[in-house]
Amino acid sequence: MDSHGLYWTLWMLLCFGQYLGDDLQFSEPANGAIGGYVVLIPDYPPYTSIDVIQWHFGTTLIMTDQSGEITVSPGYGGRITFDRRSLALVLWDLRLSDSGKYRLTVVTSASAQLTGETSLQVFERITDVKLIGPEEILIEDESIANITSEGTGHITSVQWMKDKIPLSSSDRIFFSSDNRSLLISPVQRSDTGDYQCIYSNPGTSMTRKISLVINYGPDNISIAGPNVVNVGDPVSLVCSASSQPPASFAWRFNGTEIGVTTKTFTINQTDLTHSGEYDCVIKNSITIYFAVVFHPLLVKEGGGEGSEGGGGGWLTTGAIAGIVIGAIVAVAGICGLIVYLTTTKIPELNL
Numbered sequence: 001m002d003s004h005g006l007y008w009t010l011w012m013l014l015c016f017g018q019y020l021g022d023d024l025q026f027s028e029p030a031n032g033a034i035g036g037y038v039v040l041i042p043d044y045p046p047y048t049s050i051d052v053i054q055w056h057f058g059t060t061l062i063m064t065d066q067s068g069e070i071t072v073s074p075g076y077g078g079r080i081t082f083d084r085r086s087l088a089l090v091l092w093d094l095r096l097s098d099s100g101k102y103r104l105t106v107v108t109s110a111s112a113q114l115t116g117e118t119s120l121q122v123f124e125r126i127t128d129v130k131l132i133g134p135e136e137i138l139i140e141d142e143s144i145a146n147i148t149s150e151g152t153g154h155i156t157s158v159q160w161m162k163d164k165i166p167l168s169s170s171d172r173i174f175f176s177s178d179n180r181s182l183l184i185s186p187v188q189r190s191d192t193g194d195y196q197c198i199y200s201n202p203g204t205s206m207t208r209k210i211s212l213v214i215n216y217g218p219d220n221i222s223i224a225g226p227n228v229v230n231v232g233d234p235v236s237l238v239c240s241a242s243s244q245p246p247a248s249f250a251w252r253f254n255g256t257e258i259g260v261t262t263k264t265f266t267i268n269q270t271d272l273t274h275s276g277e278y279d280c281v282i283k284n285s286i287t288i289y290f291a292v293v294f295h296p297l298l299v300k301e302g303g304g305e306g307s308e309g310g311g312g313g314w315l316t317t318g319a320i321a322g323i324v325i326g327a328i329v330a331v332a333g334i335c336g337l338i339v340y341l342t343t344t345k346i347p348e349l350n351l
């Protein structure tokens with residue numbers, strides 16, 4: 001079969017390639033950090049029996065393995081580990097002066113000499129990375145979030161992630177030219193999350209995290225529930241809004257507070273006096289915005305079984321008019337409020 005032939009060719013290459021070429025390959029240069037360790041390892045060890053293995057740093061001999069007997073040069077005692085099977089050299093307690101070229105030499109039982117070279121760069125450690133985030137409360141579309149970072153050591157790159165996904169600049173997200181500070185202007189609710197700042201060099205990295213919470217709302221407001229019910233039926237009206245922090249609710253009937261402050265308002269058994277206009281005042285204590293949603297309810301004298309076909313499924317013209325008026329009042333109320341807040345907040349912002 002075809003694949004059989006392919007495997008055979010690959011096997012031949014693996015076995016005899018080492019005799020044909022005289023190089024031990026290292027895929028990429030190594031990096032380390034002061035005090036850390038590094039593993040120098042050729043991509044493939046030779047498939048043949050070996051007599052002598054030597055690792056050199058520049059012209060300095062680090063160690064020799066002669067048929068399993070290891071001799072470590074002075075200066076490397078206690079600093080290296082060697083693995084004969086993979087030919088890997090582990091160098092511990094790295095110093096800046098360990099940066100340079102490392103050479104691996106192997107003499108096979110057939111007296112062939114194979115060599116390979118790699119290089120190591122040791123970097124200063126990165127320390128004291130700090131993030132300084134906004135201390136004030138952040139409000140959607142109004143606030144600016146400025147996160148600055150600092151750190152010491154040999155820093156070659158600074159990167160940011162939000163909720164573990166790389167953060168990129170946009171029309172609201174700006175990085176300083178050295179990436180050390182991040183500006184979000186203005187903030188939006190989707191900016192809520194964990195921000196990580198990663199200081200790194202090829203040998204080491206240090207990450208710090210900061211969380212942002214963007215306050216918003218209430219918006220996306222609504223009351224769910226029937227507009228028409230028969231006398232005696234129970235009714236539940238559910239007021240909802242998108243808000244951070246969660247909004248507070250206060251129910252009113254025909255404009256008068258009724259002392260219900262849960263998002264759901266329930267009447268176990270309706271009577272005719274329950275007809276009228278219900279509304280829910282939704283407040284956000286941090287953004288200090290509030291909104292009102294209106295919901296008309298008509299309680300009807302009980303018709304014959306089935307004649308009303310399950311009530312609440314359709315609306316009377318009166319209820320529809322009520323909803324339309326309610327919606328207009330709500331919009332007018334919110335507009336008035338926004339104008340009011342804008343005018344009263346300006347002096348605060350100037351402080």
Ligand SMILES: *[C@@H]1O[C@H](CO)[C@@H](O)[C@H](O)[C@H]1NC(C)=O
Nearest residue numbers: 132144146147148181182183
């Ligand atoms: C962000 O904060 C840093 C440090 O407090 C300050 O130097 C920088 O000017 C601020 N950037 C903006 C755009 O406010």
Ligand SMILES: *[C@@H]1O[C@H](CO)[C@@H](O)[C@H](O)[C@H]1NC(C)=O
Nearest residue numbers: 156157158159160177178179
């Ligand atoms: C800044 O961040 C961007 C995106 O994360 C990255 O491509 C770039 O290399 C960084 N620049 C520096 C100086 O760290």
Ligand SMILES: *[C@@H]1O[C@H](CO)[C@@H](O)[C@H](O)[C@H]1NC(C)=O
Nearest residue numbers: 219220221222240241242243
């Ligand atoms: C609006 O509220 C509904 C629930 O009341 C929610 O499912 C939806 O995601 C919200 N939409 C926005 C844009 O916040």
Ligand SMILES: *[C@@H]1O[C@H](CO)[C@@H](O)[C@H](O)[C@H]1NC(C)=O
Nearest residue numbers: 234235265266267268269270
């Ligand atoms: C409504 O019914 C629930 C249980 O069905 C009860 O806990 C509650 O007290 C009742 N409310 C009123 C006002 O009767």
Ligand SMILES: *[C@@H]1O[C@H](CO)[C@@H](O)[C@H](O)[C@H]1NC(C)=O
Nearest residue numbers: 253254272273274275276277
């Ligand atoms: C509430 O208002 C509606 C219409 O605006 C009115 O018909 C009803 O009598 C009022 N109910 C009470 C208890 O005030």
